[in-house]
Amino acid sequence: MTPRRAEHVAIGLMVSGAFLALAILFFIIAVIMIKGLPHITARFLLDNPMDMGRAGGIFSTIVSTVYLLVVSLVIAIPLGVGTAIYLTEYTEEGKITKIVRFGTECLAGVPSIILGLFGFILFVIKLGFGWSVLSGGISLAIMILPVIIRTSEEAIKSVPQAFRDVNEVLGGSKWQGVTRLVLPNAAPGILTGVILSVGRGIGETAVVIFTLGTSLRTPFSIFDSGRSMAVHFYILAREGISMDNAYATAAVLVFSILIINIFSYYLMHKFVEARR
Amino acid sequence: MSAKTVVIEARDVSLRVGEKKILERINLEIRRNEIFGIMGPAGSGKTSFLKLVNHTFRAAGMALEGALYVLGEDVLGEDVNPTPLRRKVSMVFATPVVLPMSIFENLVYGLKIQGIRDKHTLREAAERGLKAAILWEEVRDRLHKPAQKLSGGQQQRLCIARAMALSPEILLLDEPTSGLDPISTFRIEEALKELKRHHAIVLVSNNTKQIARVSDRCAFFLMGELIETGKTAQVFTVPKEKKTDDYIAGRFG
Numbered sequence: 004m005t006p007r008r009a010e011h012v013a014i015g016l017m018v019s020g021a022f023l024a025l026a027i028l029f030f031i032i033a034v035i036m037i038k039g040l041p042h043i044t045a046r047f048l049l050d051n052p053m054d055m056g057r058a059g060g061i062f063s064t065i066v067s068t069v070y071l072l073v074v075s076l077v078i079a080i081p082l083g084v085g086t087a088i089y090l091t092e093y094t095e096e097g098k099i100t101k102i103v104r105f106g107t108e109c110l111a112g113v114p115s116i117i118l119g120l121f122g123f124i125l126f127v128i129k130l131g132f133g134w135s136v137l138s139g140g141i142s143l144a145i146m147i148l149p150v151i152i153r154t155s156e157e158a159i160k161s162v163p164q165a166f167r168d169v170n171e172v173l174g175g176s177k178w179q180g181v182t183r184l185v186l187p188n189a190a191p192g193i194l195t196g197v198i199l200s201v202g203r204g205i206g207e208t209a210v211v212i213f214t215l216g217t218s219l220r221t222p223f224s225i226f227d228s229g230r231s232m233a234v235h236f237y238i239l240a241r242e243g244i245s246m247d248n249a250y251a252t253a254a255v256l257v258f259s260i261l262i263i264n265i266f267s268y269y270l271m272h273k274f275v276e277a278r279r
Numbered sequence: 280m281s282a283k284t285v286v287i288e289a290r291d292v293s294l295r296v297g298e299k300k301i302l303e304r305i306n307l308e309i310r311r312n313e314i315f316g317i318m319g320p321a322g323s324g325k326t327s328f329l330k331l332v333n334h335t336f337r338a339a340g341m342a343l344e345g346a347l348y349v350l351g352e353d354v355l356g357e358d359v360n361p362t363p364l365r366r367k368v369s370m371v372f373a374t375p376v377v378l379p380m381s382i383f384e385n386l387v388y389g390l391k392i393q394g395i396r397d398k399h400t401l402r403e404a405a406e407r408g409l410k411a412a413i414l415w416e417e418v419r420d421r422l423h424k425p426a427q428k429l430s431g432g433q434q435q436r437l438c439i440a441r442a443m444a445l446s447p448e449i450l451l452l453d454e455p456t457s458g459l460d461p462i463s464t465f466r467i468e469e470a471l472k473e474l475k476r477h478h479a480i481v482l483v484s485n486n487t488k489q490i491a492r493v494s495d496r497c498a499f500f501l502m503g504e505l506i507e508t509g510k511t512a513q514v515f516t517v518p519k520e521k522k523t524d525d526y527i528a529g530r531f532g
């Protein structure tokens with residue numbers, strides 16, 4: 004085979020790979036939408052589940068999901084962005100940064116079922132938080148922390164060094180440079196990481212089922228148990244309670260992820276425009 | 280402060296990083312109301328010298344000797360408080376670095392980080408800076424437009440304006456026109472000549488013609504050593520050192 008021919012074949016394979024990925028995505032979305040959409044009504048969104056989810060809607064699971072995500076982000080964003088700032092701005096590349104980075108990589112590699120079990124033992128049992136939004140939020144925060152750290156680090160590193168130099172020669176402290184120049188300019192990248200995390204968190208079941216529990220009641224306090232949409236879908240489908248409601252829940256999930264993605268692109272775009 | 284006061288005085292300043300000698304026993308004086316030019320080929324230590332003056336040189340394993348008095352204070356020590364120093368000694372880099380914000384926000388950045396919030400004070404400082412950099416007429420109507428929309432030459436003058444908004448005593452410029460066209464270069468040189476009426480200007484340039492055009496006194500650095508310093512007219516007409524003569528004639532560097 005001539006190099007030219009080889010190149011053509013390779014490009015052909017790559018293009019078909021890309022199309023295959025797209026096709027699978029569309030297939031999944033289509034199946035879920037076709038099977039789920041007909042069952043989504045205002046009542047389905049606004050009523051609480053009845054009879055284990057056989058009847059009624061999914062309101063309490065929506066509340067649980069949002070509550071859980073908010074708590075995990077409130078924990079993971081400051082911790083993750085803080086770690087990233089420390090690694091990039093306050094330490095020289097060396098042993099410490101390598102150890103911390105290796106640690107986060109390992110954390111990212113821990114299977115979520117193990118993380119769920121860990122959360123169950125530590126937060127639910129040992130610390131006595133019970134199945135609760137708090138236990139679930141902390142466990143989920145641990146799961147998304149590596150993503151937030153890594154994307155924040157990349158975002159912070161992509162802010163030109165010259166901005167920090169300008170801050171320095173104008174008499175600014177390191178901290179002022181970080182808060183006034185580095186973070187605002189890294190914000191779109193950090194936001195990307197947060198969105199990615201929300202996407203992962205919203206679909207997570209293994210961690211959540213062990214720590215948030217499966218209660219169908221609407222959680223009010225941070226110590227209340229709840230059931231996220233993903234867990235609800237899992238239980239409905241696995242126990243064969245109602246395939247219709249399972250697909251409808253899945254459709255709502257997929258829709259939420261789509262909307263979050265579109266909204267975040269819009270935000271990022273506005274952000275970049277505003278700074279141009 | 281009276282005219283011709285010495286504002287920077289280097290006494291046997293040496294700088295090493297590890298084994299490498301970056302500056303060797305530099306002795307010179309820079310005064311108020313003058314443009315002091317520093318010329319020399321790349322790697323001769325010009326930037327390093329400027330960075331010592333505003334206390335921004337940092338390297339693992341650096342060692343300093345001698346004394347460098349800036350406005351009466353030796354700035355080579357570890358215990359120098361850099362913040363007040365950098366308000367009195369401002370610096371402009373070779374490539375214009377405008378921050379991704381409006382022209383006005385760029386100008387008042389240095390004041391805002393001091394906690395100054397008063398609108399009137401900020402506006403006054405911005406205007407003072409722009410006038411000092413001869414940029415006021417060009418941008419007075421669009422202070423709240425993004426600074427990155429300005430041309431390269433305007434951006435560099437904005438950087439000078441931003442430095443001058445802090446009302447420093449000394450302005451350090453590190454090859455400020457190296458990336459600019461002749462007209463922008465001319466404008467900046469005009470601005471510098473105006474600025475020396477109230478300030479001390481240190482202009483680093485690897486363009487000997489520029490040093491000859493605008494500086495009052497100058498120094499020639501070569502591989503970390505100060506080869507010659509004196510009145511510009513004298514250095515360029517009757518240099519004391521053969522190396523200076525060779526450099527000015529373009530025989531190396």
Ligand SMILES: Nc1ncnc2c1ncn2[C@@H]1O[C@H](COP(=O)(O)OP(=O)(O)O)[C@@H](O)[C@H]1O
Pocket residue numbers: 296301319320321322323324325326327328337338
């Ligand atoms: N932070 C630093 N650490 C180590 N070496 C440096 C550092 N900064 C500059 N140098 C070295 O010092 C020498 C002089 O550099 P510089 O002051 O930038 O020269 P110039 O501005 O005249 O081109 C160069 O050889 C450069 O590699």
Ligand SMILES: [Mg+2]
Pocket residue numbers: 325326327453
């Ligand atoms: Mg230099």
